[in-house]
Amino acid sequence: MSQNQFKHLAMGDIAKKAGVCMATVSRTLNNPDRVSEKTRNLVMKVVEDMGYIPNRLAASLRQGRSRNIAIMLPDITNPYFSPIVRTIEQISLARGYSVILKDTQDDPALERSFAEMVKTRQVDGIITNSQRIPFDVDPTQPLHEQLPPIVNASEFCDLEGIPKVGVDNVAIGKDAAEHLLGFGHSRIAVITGTSHILSSQQREKGFRTALLQAKVNFDEKLLYQGDYSCESGVAGVRAIMQLKDRPTAFFCFGDQVAIGALHALRELGYRVPEDVSVIGVDGIALSQYSAPPLTTVAQPLTLIGEHCATLLIDLIEGKQPEKLVHILPHQLLVRASTGPAPKL
Amino acid sequence: MSQNQFKHLAMGDIAKKAGVCMATVSRTLNNPDRVSEKTRNLVMKVVEDMGYIPNRLAASLRQGRSRNIAIMLPDITNPYFSPIVRTIEQISLARGYSVILKDTQDDPALERSFAEMVKTRQVDGIITNSQRIPFDVDPTQPLHEQLPPIVNASEFCDLEGIPKVGVDNVAIGKDAAEHLLGFGHSRIAVITGTSHILSSQQREKGFRTALLQAKVNFDEKLLYQGDYSCESGVAGVRAIMQLKDRPTAFFCFGDQVAIGALHALRELGYRVPEDVSVIGVDGIALSQYSAPPLTTVAQPLTLIGEHCATLLIDLIEGKQPEKLVHILPHQLLVRASTGPAPKL
DNA sequence: GCAAGCTAGGAAAACGATTTCCATTTAAGT
């Protein structure tokens, strides 16, 4: 073992000790087959004895890639992202990459400043959960020549041809609505996500489509603009339950929102699902432990992370992926927070 | 603006265009006062016109520091860590550092392999939530000469003199117990955290101490070994409520555990807090939206993150911090999941 | 008018790997 594990050893030291040149050490470490077994063993022994570990910064500089990727999220405390991030981290690890986490607070300026990390060579690519692409693109030029490796996760920008991984939010909105309609609900309130965010707009669109198809009128007063937070679920319920014409069901555009809504309904003395049904979206882990367990349209979170990481790293490594856009299947999990509309 | 934002410009290109040498460009960018205003303006103009952004890998190599730090966590999906990570990220950003996230799955081998990142110069320091220090230390030698900048967060190792930020888990255990004892509970069940983990052992110790002091006997059958997960909360309740002599309260060593416990109690038809009280630890955001809202011993999560990041970066930058150990105050949040022990 | 002290800017040496290009040795095929 080395005397001092933090004294800095350079490859030259190893080469000298082993009586070979640096190229040989480098080859031993990175292309072992290109070195004779005898030399390889010799070098490896010296490397281990001295506790040498190569400086990856130097390698990165020379090779022009850092083997880091960045994930940009609007709010890393949202449990929706946890399984996605974890999976991305795991896959990155397996493929030799590290993950740099960036909380953008949904701020375009921060997004752009983080995106510079690929220009500064700190990261080789970016996974972003933002509908804004943090680079200037000239729409008349081919996209892939203008952009570094980038994957749009869950939240899509409107650019054609940009790699995307996520779900069909219109369908999600529709499925949730149809589930409630199927239970006979006709006064359905909606607590949306952040209003300028596409996933929220699309879920709303799907919801409205379903109502239209079922020939159920939608009372605009039953729409509350939330922001995907628990608090907005609480506030939404409180506001809407003050109306004269109360709804018999809430469609919350996120599980956190739904958990807040359940809380507020309980506070106001409503029983779920006997008096009011609640459905969420996302399928976060805790949703199954709410009271009552939450009916929700679950997203395949692990799968999303898996596709994001694989896609991005393939892009970085120049492997042309077969598909650039992955719309993954969602799934309605019927639990106990939804039930038949109450008879009046 | 530059023609192609990803064509690689080196500092030499700027120097040539501006008719100065590279040193001057570098100085303009990093030590503006050491360059005359005239030259500075000239260089800055060229830099902006050409859209030049320096390669940070090269700078890092030369300077011997990456301006990255790593956070190692056993499970990044645990919402306990979210606010801590977010705060660390924010402070790091303000001080010019990026955060690399590593999920160790509580695996010593992974911890050690991640810790190598400081030897490879990928990161300048580490924040670790593990009681294992991922380096070999010789106890006869001074610690700071053997270790890179490292901060032990929430979960402490037993090494003297290692920087630590967290709470007093013995006191937390005691406070929780005393809260329940104060309500007249004398049969208190415990669902612990992961058994080999120090915070869990310390909470247990505090709990036992409080019972001892109150001269209340503890029935060992009421102790369930959990692992800080929701599932262990569910399993713990199911197991313990099968006993002949049932408890009137549960002390769960984490809010996730408590949320699982509430769920299981509901399933079994117990009312909380009328039949059974439940108290958690951590103070995660969602705990206030459980049914009923969870009484818990809250940790100052943001503050923990703040101290971790500040301490680590000070260490990295050679600023000798005044205090290496920060034990931060916890706070009992009395909500609705605890109440007087039922009369028999 | 001259030494001393400053300031601004240039040339070149680092940082520590990878990789290209050769020269040499070894192996294989006829």
Place this chain on the structure above:
DNA sequence: ACTTAAATGGAAATCGTTTTCCTAGCTTGC
């Protein structure tokens, strides 16, 4: 045995910065 091909090792260029050391040129004070 002789040619050709393959395998191996070495020297040096390279990645793109930062930083040290130095030289001019300018003040300033006496």
